Amino acid sequence: MGIGERDPHTGHMTTGHEWNGITELNTPVPRPVYVFLAAAALFAILYWVLMPAWPTGGSYTKGLLGYDQRAAVAESLREAALGRAALTKKIAAEGFDAITADRDLMDTVRQTGRALFGDNCAACHGREATGNKGFPNLTTASWLWGGSPETIAETIRVGINSAHPDSRTSQMPAFGRDGVLPRIEIENVVAYVKSLSEPQSARGHEAAVAAGRKVFASTCAACHGEQGTGNSELGTPNLADQFWIYGGDSETLVKTVWGGRQGQMPTWEARLTPVERKILALYVYDLRRRQ
Numbered sequence: 665m666g667i668g669e670r671d672p673h674t675g676h677m678t679t680g681h682e683w684n685g686i687t688e689l690n691t692p693v694p695r696p697v698y699v700f701l702a703a704a705a706l707f708a709i710l711y712w713v714l715m716p717a718w719p720t721g722g723s724y725t726k727g728l729l730g731y732d733q734r735a736a737v738a739e740s741l742r743e744a745a746l747g748r749a750a751l752t753k754k755i756a757a758e759g760f761d762a763i764t765a766d767r768d769l770m771d772t773v774r775q776t777g778r779a780l781f782g783d784n785c786a787a788c789h790g791r792e793a794t795g796n797k798g799f800p801n802l803t804t805a806s807w808l809w810g811g812s813p814e815t816i817a818e819t820i821r822v823g824i825n826s827a828h829p830d831s832r833t834s835q836m837p838a839f840g841r842d843g844v845l846p847r848i849e850i851e852n853v854v855a856y857v858k859s860l861s862e863p864q865s866a867r868g869h870e871a872a873v874a875a876g877r878k879v880f881a882s883t884c885a886a887c888h889g890e891q892g893t894g895n896s897e898l899g900t901p902n903l904a905d906q907f908w909i910y911g912g913d914s915e916t917l918v919k920t921v922w923g924g925r926q927g928q929m930p931t932w933e934a935r936l937t938p939v940e941r942k943i944l945a946l947y948v949y950d951l952r953r954r955q
């Protein structure tokens with residue numbers, strides 16, 4: 665088929681190419697495409713003129729509008745900082761009860777506190793504050809030193825077994841390693857302790873539990889209480905609930921009684937400001953309230 669021949673069906677010219685009886689048409693580009701291309705080119709030119717666009721070596725063309733995205737972001741951050749500053753100042757001035765009752769302040773506490781917790785506490789307590797082995801779960805009602813916002817703030821300030829002169833201090837003796845209790849009495853007291861949180865575990869071990877109760881009364885009750893429910897004045901854990909820092913299985917409990925425990929939490933007084941510690945305490949307190 666020759667070039668320039670018109671297709672009788674469409675009326676378009678052909679290109680002269682044919683494959684297996686199929687002729688290629690020289691169909692013209694639709695006019696709307698030219699319109700869109702012209703509009704895109706015009707937009708590009710206008711953008712180059714009005715907005716920052718072309719590098720000029722050490723700088724760039726500023727554009728007639730003088731728009732600067734870096735300046736816009738900086739201004740946005742400045743406005744956000746001013747807004748937070750007002751709320752932060754109010755948090756610093758208000759009491760814990762007033763803050764927890766204020767929805768706007770608590771929104772700030774949750775946003776700022778999550779960032780503070782992630783930067784300073786998550787490495788030990790986990791991103792969601794649910795704890796790791798050796799580090800307590802902060803979302804439960806089980807607190808070594810008390811779970812009020814004021815008490816939490818003080819614990820954050822001074823730490824536990826830390827270098828702070830006012831540090832909270834507690835240590836569980838190594839009853840086995842130091843020869844305070846023989847192995848059989850350790851196993852008996854572990855059987856009794858397990859029965860406090862898991863009564864069904866006493867079945868078949870009644871004699872050991874009974875013997876362990878006597879050991880507990882003479883050796884452990886002074887710190888953990890007669891019912892094993894702990895003492896927040898001493899930082900001793902509740903042994904009758906389901907929350908364990910190091911683990912509540914028999915093997916781990918024997919290891920705990922045998923070798924003792926001394927958990928540590930650093931003091932944050934030098935690293936965090938008073939208002940940051942206050943926000944962090946309220947954030948942690950709020951985690952438990954929402955469970």
